[in-house]
Amino acid sequence: MCWAYTSRIIRHKLAREGKQLDSPEMALAKMMDVGFKSVAVQSLHTIPGEEYHDLYRNAKRFARMAGGLYRVRIGDPLLAKNEDLIRVTEAIIRHLPKQRKKNEAVVLMGHGTEHAANAFYPAMAYYLQRRDPNIFVGTVEGAPTIKDIKAALLAKKIKKVYLMPFMSVAGDHARNDMAGDEKDSWKSILTLAGITCVPILKGMASYDDIADIWVDHLKTIYTQKYHKDKR
Amino acid sequence: MCWAYTSRIIRHKLAREGKQLDSPEMALAKMMDVGFKSVAVQSLHTIPGEEYHDLYRNAKRFARMAGGLYRVRIGDPLLAKNEDLIRVTEAIIRHLPKQRKKNEAVVLMGHGTEHAANAFYPAMAYYLQRRDPNIFVGTVEGAPTIKDIKAALLAKKIKKVYLMPFMSVAGDHARNDMAGDEKDSWKSILTLAGITCVPILKGMASYDDIADIWVDHLKTIYTQKYHKDKR
Amino acid sequence: MCWAYTSRIIRHKLAREGKQLDSPEMALAKMMDVGFKSVAVQSLHTIPGEEYHDLYRNAKRFARMAGGLYRVRIGDPLLAKNEDLIRVTEAIIRHLPKQRKKNEAVVLMGHGTEHAANAFYPAMAYYLQRRDPNIFVGTVEGAPTIKDIKAALLAKKIKKVYLMPFMSVAGDHARNDMAGDEKDSWKSILTLAGITCVPILKGMASYDDIADIWVDHLKTIYTQKYHKDKR
Amino acid sequence: MCWAYTSRIIRHKLAREGKQLDSPEMALAKMMDVGFKSVAVQSLHTIPGEEYHDLYRNAKRFARMAGGLYRVRIGDPLLAKNEDLIRVTEAIIRHLPKQRKKNEAVVLMGHGTEHAANAFYPAMAYYLQRRDPNIFVGTVEGAPTIKDIKAALLAKKIKKVYLMPFMSVAGDHARNDMAGDEKDSWKSILTLAGITCVPILKGMASYDDIADIWVDHLKTIYTQKYHKDKR
Numbered sequence: 001m002c003w004a005y006t007s008r009i010i011r012h013k014l015a016r017e018g019k020q021l022d023s024p025e026m027a028l029a030k031m032m033d034v035g036f037k038s039v040a041v042q043s044l045h046t047i048p049g050e051e052y053h054d055l056y057r058n059a060k061r062f063a064r065m066a067g068g069l070y071r072v073r074i075g076d077p078l079l080a081k082n083e084d085l086i087r088v089t090e091a092i093i094r095h096l097p098k099q100r101k102k103n104e105a106v107v108l109m110g111h112g113t114e115h116a117a118n119a120f121y122p123a124m125a126y127y128l129q130r131r132d133p134n135i136f137v138g139t140v141e142g143a144p145t146i147k148d149i150k151a152a153l154l155a156k157k158i159k160k161v162y163l164m165p166f167m168s169v170a171g172d173h174a175r176n177d178m179a180g181d182e183k184d185s186w187k188s189i190l191t192l193a194g195i196t197c198v199p200i201l202k203g204m205a206s207y208d209d210i211a212d213i214w215v216d217h218l219k220t221i222y223t224q225k226y227h228k229d230k231r
Numbered sequence: 232m233c234w235a236y237t238s239r240i241i242r243h244k245l246a247r248e249g250k251q252l253d254s255p256e257m258a259l260a261k262m263m264d265v266g267f268k269s270v271a272v273q274s275l276h277t278i279p280g281e282e283y284h285d286l287y288r289n290a291k292r293f294a295r296m297a298g299g300l301y302r303v304r305i306g307d308p309l310l311a312k313n314e315d316l317i318r319v320t321e322a323i324i325r326h327l328p329k330q331r332k333k334n335e336a337v338v339l340m341g342h343g344t345e346h347a348a349n350a351f352y353p354a355m356a357y358y359l360q361r362r363d364p365n366i367f368v369g370t371v372e373g374a375p376t377i378k379d380i381k382a383a384l385l386a387k388k389i390k391k392v393y394l395m396p397f398m399s400v401a402g403d404h405a406r407n408d409m410a411g412d413e414k415d416s417w418k419s420i421l422t423l424a425g426i427t428c429v430p431i432l433k434g435m436a437s438y439d440d441i442a443d444i445w446v447d448h449l450k451t452i453y454t455q456k457y458h459k460d461k462r
Numbered sequence: 463m464c465w466a467y468t469s470r471i472i473r474h475k476l477a478r479e480g481k482q483l484d485s486p487e488m489a490l491a492k493m494m495d496v497g498f499k500s501v502a503v504q505s506l507h508t509i510p511g512e513e514y515h516d517l518y519r520n521a522k523r524f525a526r527m528a529g530g531l532y533r534v535r536i537g538d539p540l541l542a543k544n545e546d547l548i549r550v551t552e553a554i555i556r557h558l559p560k561q562r563k564k565n566e567a568v569v570l571m572g573h574g575t576e577h578a579a580n581a582f583y584p585a586m587a588y589y590l591q592r593r594d595p596n597i598f599v600g601t602v603e604g605a606p607t608i609k610d611i612k613a614a615l616l617a618k619k620i621k622k623v624y625l626m627p628f629m630s631v632a633g634d635h636a637r638n639d640m641a642g643d644e645k646d647s648w649k650s651i652l653t654l655a656g657i658t659c660v661p662i663l664k665g666m667a668s669y670d671d672i673a674d675i676w677v678d679h680l681k682t683i684y685t686q687k688y689h690k691d692k693r
Numbered sequence: 694m695c696w697a698y699t700s701r702i703i704r705h706k707l708a709r710e711g712k713q714l715d716s717p718e719m720a721l722a723k724m725m726d727v728g729f730k731s732v733a734v735q736s737l738h739t740i741p742g743e744e745y746h747d748l749y750r751n752a753k754r755f756a757r758m759a760g761g762l763y764r765v766r767i768g769d770p771l772l773a774k775n776e777d778l779i780r781v782t783e784a785i786i787r788h789l790p791k792q793r794k795k796n797e798a799v800v801l802m803g804h805g806t807e808h809a810a811n812a813f814y815p816a817m818a819y820y821l822q823r824r825d826p827n828i829f830v831g832t833v834e835g836a837p838t839i840k841d842i843k844a845a846l847l848a849k850k851i852k853k854v855y856l857m858p859f860m861s862v863a864g865d866h867a868r869n870d871m872a873g874d875e876k877d878s879w880k881s882i883l884t885l886a887g888i889t890c891v892p893i894l895k896g897m898a899s900y901d902d903i904a905d906i907w908v909d910h911l912k913t914i915y916t917q918k919y920h921k922d923k924r
Contacts, residue, residue, distance in 0.1 A: 011726065025722035025758065026719065028722070033716045033719060053759075057758065057759050058758040058760075064754065065718065068718070068751070082350070085350065116279050118312075118313050119310070119348075121354075122313075123351070123353040242495065254494070256490075257488065260487035260488040260490070264487070295523065296519065297520055538809075544811050578772075578773040581775070581816040584778065584819040585815035585816040588819035605779075
């Protein structure tokens, strides 16, 4: 079992703090050297976007190397199959702030991307709103945007929102872009529009029933029978 | 300029009628023989699902062949970027049946898939319902299912629906699974639930402003500057 | 069973004469369309040089295509394993011109290449000279050159040589570069050096025991058990 | 600049002695992490056999990874182009034992392989014998074999031979298979046949003019202009 970090920025930042972390490629090259033949790589991404595909592509390169890994499987990110959307929807419904009243909204902040996988954010919104029409999903770098969300909140005359990061951890984006005091943070934008904001700084991976989905994706590839065509 | 059919079933069926059609691989091998160096392949798929990825994967194989095509680009299917979802939403809104009243629903039938790209159907539903809450998107083989749609229609006490195929052409699925008289067709299921059905047998590619999206995707790859990393 | 021509020049020349020939890629794409899953491709090259590797590389691309060939094996050219060098040596010894006297030389003309596989020509020369020191191997585009051969013949005071193409067919190179009347043909060069030349216009594939080697290479891949790593 | 060892056996042996050495894959993964974009990998193999091709294949995998090395070139082994055969021939001629008399033989021991690249040994023999008919090239695991060499030495009534490793270093094969006292070593086999043996335990990389060839192969790829097709 071994942890690797896909983000070079994070790796080099932690290296300066004395923590040496492997990139996925370094981890795979080491496993190959040790003599492993079959490796299961679990992505901790939220959607199958560019970063997930980069990990997939690079890890798969190792499955074709001479004298090396014979089988490299990559687990789905949090959201891939339709059942993942359903499971995440149900988990989020369970973790809505206890104190929230029905006419108060919940706004989830996803990362967003120009990649086609951005479709998972409106898809997520669709399933959440089927359960509760006052739950919204916006993104920092994709769509829907905070502008879209603000317009929808105002149209529904929402007075108070709970802001939750729809990311594995409550990191930089959650603390600054979502809950920061800068004037372009979501909190600032909505506050300025007359909406009271309550940020909740807890990442998706902190909820056991959501973390379970990633773990189940690992179990799926780990127990998968070998099929010549899908190694 | 050359047409190729990805579906072996369709190719062999048309061959029996005397029409010889190339598979994408045959078309690409011929172009390679003729001496083409750069080829733009436009997918006519609706979503970037398994079939799109198969086409992508196979076509890309030709970009690495000796003495052959140097550059093979594959255009996005109808839905990929977020702006595609928006454009298709606006086009569908424009093409809603004239005679439809506000309290009557429109149900779009997509193909659906177990592939992650199924997320485009709920994403599409999200954008359409932002414009008109009585528009629904269901799928034959993925989610949402007709069962989901029926429940939603009944919950909203809808009495009449217009059924539209959300596929490039109004083929087998539209005529049979959507509008057929078999008891498991969508028309039969909804009629049995007391909802009047009006099927519209017109595929998405028949609407000029939707066909334009595919054409624009071709233009995008066709005019793309060569970039060493993205050939 | 299907024939394909790797050379675009030959294909297009024959096309002008009304004979439509497939490139290997077209043949493979058609086999894929028909529904073949496993294909054995037999190279008719003499050495594993650039052309052989191009064929290998392109044919292998088809083994990874979606919905296509599952297994594509490519047979060795005439010369690959050491036993091929031995078999060809013995066959050539059997086919030396009957009328040739011991102090007359035999000069084989190979194609030659800048590719590393040019080593097969001096290797061939080594094995032939172990059997008969008056057999020489030269090449048109690689090494040894006709200049090398001429020097060796003069050093050994050879008065007469039999020129034989060391190519599958006695085509352009044999008729012109070897046996032509142009002043830079091998015949002209050696004649000018006072050596009588007797060209034999018969390609290697015309000798049954040499053709058998290619056929055996096809048998080898055809009967090979499937091994997950070597498809 | 970084050294990597292709042999897992050697790496793990040295690891037990406290020397941590990288495999080529680990070295490349690290370079990718550091941010290198273009890497030149120089093989120290003697022939382009299976090990060279494994290195080539694995290193090339890194040239297609996301966010990684953009260009990975692999230098030729000692022998590839015909000019390499010529240069090595001339260098060996220069380094023949000073004390050797004309009627004494020199036997070079190559590794040998079942790979097609074994042809480089008879090719090497061809070029050496053109310069000096009493130089022989045999191999441990390929052809020509020591049995072939012994027969040739006896046929020429050679009484004394100098044994030289035709490998980059005088390692296990040179000390044991060539010069060892075991009854199946080359020294024992030839001694038993009445031939006096003088082993010279010096690898090819110890001769400056031979080491220069590897260095020149590195220079070639290092100074190569970028060509889109040959990265």
